[in-house]
Amino acid sequence: MTPPSKNSVTWQEVDDTSAGQRVDNYLLRLLKGVPKSHVYRILRSGEVRVNSRRVDATYRLAPGDRVRVPPVRTAESVVGNLRQPVSPLFHPELLFEDEWLLAINKPADLAVHGGSGISRGVVELLRHGETPPFIELVHRLDKGTSGALLLAKKRSALKGMHEHLRTGQVEKRYLALVKGRWRNETRHVHLPLQKFVTAAGERRVSVVPGGQSSHTLFKLCERFREFSLLIAELKTGRTHQIRVHLAHLRHPIAGDDKYGDFELNRALAKCGLKRMFLHAWQLAFDHPMTGARIEVTAPLPIELGRFLNALEPSRVTGDDVRSLV
16 A cells, blocks of 8 residues: 655555445545545545546445545644643643644643633643644633543634534533432433622632523433432533532532532542542534534543542443443
8 A cells, every 4th residue: 555645646556455445434544644524525526536537435445446545734733743841731632633623631620721820721732832823712621620622723613613502512521420329310400500709709600590591411320329420411501510500409529629518528539539520521513614523532531530440339320431431
């Protein structure tokens, strides 16, 4: 197999190991590092040809087929172009990247942007690299929340993703370990939320009649003797929504230093849980530029997995997430 060229056309002859494969999957394997959207673009434009004929993405290759591959350029990775060292807290795990969007697995205890006494957050640290000219947050995660964080590399993608968020077209699921035994397999929570500032100048959110409407869908994953592991699916995106909903229901998130059980948190810290057990687990959306369905999963951090494994389970439901640990 001839390596694809950045400057000239190459021809690939299909062998028995690739026979029967769809041409789009063949090209995605061949053109590693090339954005998926670009592969489909060169197929649609006719730049890719099989036996000198145009084919669509579903064409299945036969032994001896000759595939014309145009000059290609691999995508420059924002994460790969970081100048090291950037920060002892910031070693981003890349979950997804193309020419428009970037998803990383954000560590806990790192803000998404600078401000309020924080000199640099994720955005500033990513801009520390050799590229790109544009990096902006698509959405936000609390400083203490780990997991999938989506950023835009082009303004057009940012605008498209913000429209998806506004119209509820982005699926966001979190994993949360909460105090107590959660009763319902599935529960929709609708509570009005209102922001306020404490006497110490800290931002907080509470359940207040007349506040902004909010909706979270909770699903039970696993029950333990004193805790429950939940999937929280955001239907609206209010500040601290999951944390406030759970605290109001008397199932605060383990390790939550704003809305949690502070005495319990101190005991948990002695047992090894020194952070909030809230993790942005999955993102799913239609790509604003290509229309392709994108699903991003952020594996559970090692420290959360270790703590979970140390707990004694009492009953497992159909939504077991042990494979993430």
